[in-house]
Amino acid sequence: MTEYDVSDDVTAIVEDADLPRRLREEVYSTLEEREVTLEEANEIVEATVAQYKETRVDPLDPVGTVSAQSIGEPGTQMSLDARERVLVRRRDETKVAEISTIVDDIIESDTTRHIDDHEVALAPDDLEVLSLNDDETVAWKPVEEVSRHQSPEELLEIELESGRTIRATKSHSFVTRQANDVVPIRGDSLAPGDWLPVIGEFTADGRKSVDTTQYLPASEYWFTSALTDGGTAELYPVQGTVGLPEQFPLDDLTGFFVGAWLAEGSSTDRHTNISNTEPPFQNRIREFAERFDFTVNEYESSRGFATGYEIRLNGKVLSEFLDSSCRDENGDKIVPEFAFGAPEEFVKGLLGGYFSGDGNVAKNAVRAASTSYRLTFGIGLLLARIGIYARFGENKDTKTLRIPKKFAPRFAKRVGMVGKRERQLAELVADVDSDGPDIADQIPNFGDSLKNAAMDAGIPSRQVHSAHKRQRIGRNRLSRLVEEIDARTDDQPGALDALERAVDGDVVWERIESIETVEPDHEYVYDFSVAGLETFTTAQGVVTHNTMNTFHYAGVAEIDVTQGLPRLIELVDARKEPDTPMMTVYLEDEYAESRERAHEVVWKIESTKILQLGDVSTNVADMVVQVSLNEETLRERWPTVEDPVEVAERIADTIESTLGVETTQQGLAIQFGPEQPSYRDLLQLVEELRDITFKGIEDITRVVIRKDETDRGEEFVLFTEGSEFGDVLDIEGVDASRTTCNNIHEIYRELGVEAAREALINETMNTLEEQGLDDVNIRHLMLVADIMTNEGTIESIGRHGISGSKDSVLARAAFEVTVSHLLDAAIHGEVDDLDGVTENVIVGKPIKLVEDAETAEVFVANALAPAAVYNVTISENDDRVAYVEVDDADRGAAIGDGGENIDAARLLAKRHFDVDDVELA
Numbered sequence: 014m015t016e017y018d019v020s021d022d023v024t025a026i027v028e029d030a031d032l033p034r035r036l037r038e039e040v041y042s043t044l045e046e047r048e049v050t051l052e053e054a055n056e057i058v059e060a061t062v063a064q065y066k067e068t069r070v071d072p073l074d075p076v077g078t079v080s081a082q083s084i085g086e087p088g089t090q091m092s093l094d095a096r097e098r099v100l101v102r103r104r105d106e107t108k109v110a111e112i113s114t115i116v117d118d119i120i121e122s123d124t125t126r127h128i129d130d131h132e133v134a135l136a137p138d139d140l141e142v143l144s145l146n147d148d149e150t151v152a153w154k155p156v157e158e159v160s161r162h163q164s165p166e167e168l169l170e171i172e173l174e175s176g177r178t179i180r181a182t183k184s185h186s187f188v189t190r191q192a193n194d195v196v197p198i199r200g201d202s203l204a205p206g207d208w209l210p211v212i213g214e215f216t217a218d219g220r221k222s223v224d225t226t227q228y229l230p231a232s233e234y235w236f237t238s239a240l241t242d243g244g245t246a247e248l249y250p251v252q253g254t255v256g257l258p259e260q261f262p263l264d265d266l267t268g269f270f271v272g273a274w275l276a277e278g279s280s281t282d283r284h285t286n287i288s289n290t291e292p293p294f295q296n297r298i299r300e301f302a303e304r305f306d307f308t309v310n311e312y313e314s315s316r317g318f319a320t321g322y323e324i325r326l327n328g329k330v331l332s333e334f335l336d337s338s339c340r341d342e343n344g345d346k347i348v349p350e351f352a353f354g355a356p357e358e359f360v361k362g363l364l365g366g367y368f369s370g371d372g373n374v375a376k377n378a379v380r381a382a383s384t385s386y387r388l389t390f391g392i393g394l395l396l397a398r399i400g401i402y403a404r405f406g407e408n409k410d411t412k413t414l415r416i417p418k419k420f421a422p423r424f425a426k427r428v429g430m431v432g433k434r435e436r437q438l439a440e441l442v443a444d445v446d447s448d449g450p451d452i453a454d455q456i457p458n459f460g461d462s463l464k465n466a467a468m469d470a471g472i473p474s475r476q477v478h479s480a481h482k483r484q485r486i487g488r489n490r491l492s493r494l495v496e497e498i499d500a501r502t503d504d505q506p507g508a509l510d511a512l513e514r515a516v517d518g519d520v521v522w523e524r525i526e527s528i529e530t531v532e533p534d535h536e537y538v539y540d541f542s543v544a545g546l547e548t549f550t551t552a553q554g555v556v557t558h559n560t561m562n563t564f565h566y567a568g569v570a571e572i573d574v575t576q577g578l579p580r581l582i583e584l585v586d587a588r589k590e591p592d593t594p595m596m597t598v599y600l601e602d603e604y605a606e607s608r609e610r611a612h613e614v615v616w617k618i619e620s621t622k623i624l625q626l627g628d629v630s631t632n633v634a635d636m637v638v639q640v641s642l643n644e645e646t647l648r649e650r651w652p653t654v655e656d657p658v659e660v661a662e663r664i665a666d667t668i669e670s671t672l673g674v675e676t677t678q679q680g681l682a683i684q685f686g687p688e689q690p691s692y693r694d695l696l697q698l699v700e701e702l703r704d705i706t707f708k709g710i711e712d713i714t715r716v717v718i719r720k721d722e723t724d725r726g727e728e729f730v731l732f733t734e735g736s737e738f739g740d741v742l743d744i745e746g747v748d749a750s751r752t753t754c755n756n757i758h759e760i761y762r763e764l765g766v767e768a769a770r771e772a773l774i775n776e777t778m779n780t781l782e783e784q785g786l787d788d789v790n791i792r793h794l795m796l797v798a799d800i801m802t803n804e805g806t807i808e809s810i811g812r813h814g815i816s817g818s819k820d821s822v823l824a825r826a827a828f829e830v831t832v833s834h835l836l837d838a839a840i841h842g843e844v845d846d847l848d849g850v851t852e853n854v855i856v857g858k859p860i861k862l863v864e865d866a867e868t869a870e871v872f873v874a875n876a877l878a879p880a881a882v883y884n885v886t887i888s889e890n891d892d893r894v895a896y897v898e899v900d901d902a903d904r905g906a907a908i909g910d911g912g913e914n915i916d917a918a919r920l921l922a923k924r925h926f927d928v929d930d931v932e933l934a
Contacts, residue, residue: 017041034867094180095535098552102141107354109552112539116159133160142549149518158542164533173523176405177553192460193511199785210520212554214400219354222260228337255328263355268362270301276370280332288323291432348391360398369430374437379416386412417453451487456515462508470501492516587809594736596754604746605728614746616650619716621708637686773798823852869926876918880907892929
C-alpha cells in the first residue's frame with residue numbers, strides 16, 4: 014500500500030519497476046493526478062524506466078569526460094563542405110567564392126587558436142555575408158570568426174525542389190519555419206518535405222565601376238594612370254592602340270553587353286564576337302562599341318539550317334578582360350564577381366542582355382539554359398538582386414533555369430527583353446492571373462495565426478480552412494488576406510504582425526526534395542561565425558545557419574545575443590561582462606497588459622541621449638551650442654509630464670550641472686557656450702553633450718517591446734541591449750520575480766550564488782538548445798554549475814580558476830599548459846594523492862563515486878565511504894537530519910580533510926533525497 018490514491022494493480026506495476034524510490038514517488042503522483050487506466054499506467058511506467066536507464070550514469074563511468082563530450086562534440090562538428098560556394102562582401106566588393114578558399118586564406122595569414130578539433134581565426138573587420146533575420150528580411154552582417162576541422166566520414170547532400178543543393182555535416186544547423194518563427198534545426202533532423210529558405214531578394218551597394226587592372230597583367234599592358242596626373246585613366250596592350258578605361262563603368266549599357274557576351278559571345282586573342290539576328294539586340298552592341306571606340310566588323314554566317322549574324326569588336330583588351338573576369342579556371346563562362354555587388358542598372362542590363370540572347374519565353378515561364386552550371390546558378394542569384402525567383406533543372410549536359418510565370422510581370426518591368434522576345438514576354442505577362450494559385454512562392458508553417466486572425470476579422474473559416482489544414486499558402490493570397498483582416502479590424506490582431514512579416518519577407522521557402530549521404534572530397538569542412546545574426550548564404554541562394562557564434566533574439570528585431578560556442582566559453586570562463594549583455598524584463602499587472610503603460614517602463618530603462626530628443630547645431634559666430642528639442646519626442650519619453658517646456662527645463666538643468674556651463678532656455682530651445690570664446694572648447698562641449706544620459710539607464714542603449722505568450726497568458730515583455738540588473742529590478746512596474754539577464758555576475762550580486770548557479774544551468778542549456786543540441790543531459794550542466802559555485806562565488810573553469818587551483822598536479826596538467834604544470838611540480842617536489850576523477854583516469858585507477866541507492870539511509874552510507882557505517886537514522890521533524898553511526902576508527906575518514914567528505918555527503922543528500930543535514934552520532 015502507498016499514501017497515493019491508486020489501485021493495488023497500479024501499485025504492483027510501479028513497485029516492480031526498476032526505478033529508485035524518488036522516481037517511484039513522482040510516478041505515483043503523476044498517476045494519481047491523471048487518473049489513468051491500468052494500461053495507460055503500465056505505458057507510463059515502462060516509458061519512465063526506459064528513459065531512466067538511458068540517462069543513468071553507471072558506477073566508475075568517467076562523468077567528467079562524458080560531460081565534456083556531451084556538450085562539446087555535437088556543438089563543434091557543424092560545418093559546410095569545402096567546395097560549397099558562398100556569397101561574401103569585403104569593403105565594397107561582392108563576390109562568390111569557395112568557403113574553403115576564404116577560410117584557408119584567413120587562417121594561413123592570421124593567428125589561430127584551437128578549440129577542441131577546430132582551427133579558429135578572427136575574420137577581417139570588413140568581411141560580410143548575406144544573413145537572414147528572424148523577421149525574414151535579409152541584411153549584410155560582419156563575419157567575426159572562421160573555422161575549419163577534419164571532415165567526418167559522411168556529409169549530407171540536400172536537394173531542394175528548385176534544383177538547388179547544399180552539402181554540410183550531419184550536425185550542421187539549418188533554419189526552417191515553425192509556427193511563424195525562423196528556428197534552427199540540425200541537418201540530420203531534416204526530412205524530404207521540410208522547408209528551407211532561399212534568397213528571394215537582396216541589395217548590395219557596391220562600386221559603380223570595376224578596376225580592370227586586377228584582371229589584366231601589368232607585364233602585357235600599360236596604364237595611363239602611371240604616366241599622367243588627372244584625366245581619364247585607361248589601359249592599353251603593349252604596342253596596342255585599342256584600350257579600355259582603368260575604371261570600367263557599370264551601367265545599363267555595359268551590363269547589357271556583358272550579358273549578351275555571356276549568352277551569345279565568344280572571344281579570340283584579337284577580337285570579341287557577339288552573334289544575334291535581332292536588330293534591336295545588334296544596335297545595343299554597336300552602341301557599346303561606339304562608346305569605347307572599338308572598330309567593328311559585321312557579317313552573316315551560316316550555322317546548320319539557319320543564317321546567323323555576327324558583330325566582331327576588334328581589340329585584345331576587351332577579349333582578355335572578358336575571358337579573365339567571366340570564365341572560371343576550366344574556361345567555362347561564369348557571372349563576373351563584380352556583378353553581384355554592382356549598381357542595379359548594371360544588373361538589369363546584364364540580365365536583359367543575357368535573356369535577350371539566350372532566353373526564351375514559354376507558355377508558363379521565361380527560360381534559359383547553359384552547359385556552364387556556375388553560369389546558370391550565377392544568373393539565378395543575380396535575379397534575386399531585383400526580387401525575381403528562379404528554379405533549376407537538367408537536360409542532358411545542360412543546366413536549365415526557369416522563371417515561374419508569377420514573376421514574369423516583375424521581370425518584364427524591371428529587366429525586359431529586346432526583339433521578338435519582347436513581344437512574347439508581353440503576351441506571357443498579359444496571361445498572368447494575379448488572383449490565381451501561387452504555387453511557386455508559398456508561406457509554410459504559420460500555426461494558428463491565420464485562423465485566429467481571420468476569426469477576429471469575421472472572415473468565414475471556410476476561406477482559410479484549407480490553408481490552415483495544409484499549413485501553406487501562396488504569398489499573394491496571404492497578402493490579400495492580411496489587407497482584408499487589417500481593414501476589417503480596429504485593433505490589429507496579435508497574429509497579424511507575424512503574417513505581415515511573412516508577406517514582406519526577402520526569402521522564398523522551398524521544400525526539400527531529397528537528402529543523401531555522400532563522402533567528403535576534401536580534408537576539411539568549414540564554417541563562419543556571423544555577428545548579430547545566425548545565418549549566411551551560399552552561391553545558390555540557400556540560407557544556412559552558422560553554428561559558432563550569435564543568435565538573433567527570437568522574434569525581436571535586431572536584439573543580438575551571443576550564442577553558440579562563444580557563449581559557452583563566456584559562461585565557463587565566468588566572464589565579468591558578456592559580449593552582448595541583455596535583459597528580459599517582465600512586467601507587473603497593468604504594465605504587462607497595456608502597451609502605453611509598458612512604454613512608461615521602457616523610457617525609464619532605455620538611455621535617452623540628446624540626439625534622440627532633437628537637433629544640435631553650433632553657431633560659430635556667437636560661439637554657442639544650440640539645441641532644438643522635438644515636442645513629440647518629449648511627450649513620448651516623458652508621458653507623465655503634461656508640459657514639454659517643463660521637460661526642457663529639466664534638460665537645461667542637467668546640461669548645466671553636468672557640463673558646468675550656463676544655459677539659456679526659451680520654450681523648447683536651449684543655448685549655451687564656453688566661458689571664453691574658443692572653437693576647440695565649443696566642439697568639446699558638443700562631444701560631452703552627446704554623452705549625457707537625460708533619462709533611463711546609461712548602459713542600456715535600446716529596449717524592444719513585444720507581446721509574448723507566457724505562463725500567465727499574453728503580455729508585453731521588454732528586451733534590452735545592455736544590462737543593469739539591479740537598477741532595473743527597482744523600477745516601478747518591473748516584475749523582479751521573473752526578470753532576468755545574461756550576465757551571471759549581476760545575478761550573483763543581486764540575488765546570490767544559488768540564483769547564479771540556476772542561471773548558469775539555464776543559460777548553458779538554452780545556448781545548446783538554440784543550436785539544436787537539446788539532447789544533452791542537464792545533469793552534465795548541473796555538474797559544471799556546482800563546481801563553479803561550490804565556494805559561494807563564481808569561479809571560472811580555466812587555469813585561472815578551478816582547474817588552475819586544484820591540489821592535484823595531474824588535474825591541472827590535464828586541462829592546459831601541461832608541460833609547465835608538470836615541470837613546476839617536479840621542481841617543487843609536489844605529490845599527487847590521486848583523489849579526483851581525472852588523475853585516477855590518467856594513471857588507470859578506479860575513480861571515487863557515490864553509488865546510487867533507493868533510500869536516503871543507504872545513499873548517505875555510500876556517500877561517506879570508505880568509512881564503515883553501522884547505521885543511518887533519518888529524523889522526520891521540521892528538518893530532515895541523517896544521524897550516522899560510524900566506527901570510531903573511521904570518524905576521520907567519514908569527515909575527510911577539512912570536512913570534505915561529510916560536506917559532500919550533505920550536498921548530495923540534500924539534492925537527491927531532500928535531507929537537510931548529515932551528522933555523525
